[in-house]
Amino acid sequence: MKVIVIGGGPAGCAAAYTLNKDGHDVEIFEASDQFGGRTKQLRRDGFNLGTGALFLMGGIYPRTMALLQEMGRKTELKRWEGTTELMDEDNSRYEVRFDSLLSFLKLPVLTFKDKVRLVYEGLKLFLTSGPKNPFSGTELAAFDRGDNLEQWSRKHIGDRAYEYLMRPIMDFLYAVPLKELSTPFPKAIIQQAHKLALSVPPEGIGQINDWFLEAIPKENKHLKSPVDKVERIGEKWRVSVKGGVFDADRLLIATESFVAAKLLKDLIPKEAYESLMGTPYTEYAHVAVAYEKNPWPDYPVDMVLPVGVGGERNVGAMVLHGRRSPASVPKGGQAVGVYFNTPPLEKMSDEDIKREAVSQIHAAFGEAPKPTFVHLFRYTKGLTIAKPGHYGRLDSVHDILPEGVSLAGDYFSQAGVEAAVYSGERAAQDLV
Ligand SMILES: Cc1cc2nc3c(=O)[nH]c(=O)nc-3n(C[C@H](O)[C@H](O)[C@H](O)COP(=O)(O)OP(=O)(O)OC[C@H]3O[C@@H](n4cnc5c(N)ncnc54)[C@H](O)[C@@H]3O)c2cc1C
Known part of the structure; x- marks a missing residue:
């Protein structure tokens, strides 16, 4: 069967891999000049910078790991410990590991009562039923009670554990106020926290897409090919791209939701169009500050997360990329990824963001000479926000x-x- 895949991020690449493995004839169209979507790598002056994603999460990412294993690539992943300093407003530092929730129990800012509460709530969550697969919208929808993560955390683990554990972790991962997020996903991750392990492919996260597409013939992989129209022509599906039209028996659309909405506008019911179009995304920015000579060769941890009770923070995380992924920097160099939070960002110009990134780095790791370059990645639509009700609304689109x-x-x-890989694999299987 001939299948066209539109969109070459991890969802489209995993779908193409699955279809090809199952013996179908796959043709994939990607709008930009590189596969990978928000996991792409950018090469600049000897640095290999991730434009988006930083790490995989081990047992919490079962389908990604299973496909990497199947392709014989899993052993190539480099483990990353994610050793972390929480940086308090008075500059106190507390060492934890991003991959170990238990390490947060040692925080001196948490009282004995806070810690007992955390252990109790953790155990309670572990023993209650929740979505077995935290990346299945269908399962998440079944556990969405409409509450938001800030409300839930403050009530169950208390204000200090919210500020020093839940907020720094989620600020880094999702960069939006926790009152914007629904609870089934983070709860499911806590239930599976013992499976968490961080890792990175040797050439950065984007490399997984190259692996997925390795067995697909070159002439079936189209870059710089944004699809602008899809139509039903008799029994076939037709897609239009700048270079012409292409027909197939089936169509798999793995773009961002608003692109899928526009492509399908005349072919789906209004409610499906509105659900896809209405998916909220954060405006998002991160900055890579590159140094030819590492100013902090002996810094004891891999990243710094600002914390403190209450206030708005511009930045969610500062990551020493050379420690996360040694191949991302030239020998002897260092690059720091500064990951911004969404609300303060709205008020900042590109130059403000770059200046703020360098100043935050100095506060976190110490003064440094002028960087080799400062590269801003700014997205008007960065990460989807799963608000209460999100999973059910989108899951119902599959049926129509x-x-x-x-x-x-x-x-x-x-x-x-x-989430992308699981959805790509599932869409491929459902389609054929
Ligand atoms: C800064 C940042 C940090 C992140 N960190 C992590 C992390 O550490 N770990 C993690 O697991 N995830 C992380 N993520 C999230 C992860 O990158 C995304 O979840 C993932 O890339 C989503 O994959 P996708 O295929 O669904 O969409 P995308 O990656 O967005 O891919 C969609 C693709 O469709 C293409 N496209 C759009 N329109 C068309 C068209 N008309 N025709 C053809 N192609 C089209 C786009 O160009 C794009 O390549 C991060 C994201 C960002 C932005």
């Missing part, structure tokens, strides 16, 4: 698509590579 079309993308559950 025209025959022969399926959709994939991380937006069906929660932004992340596993």
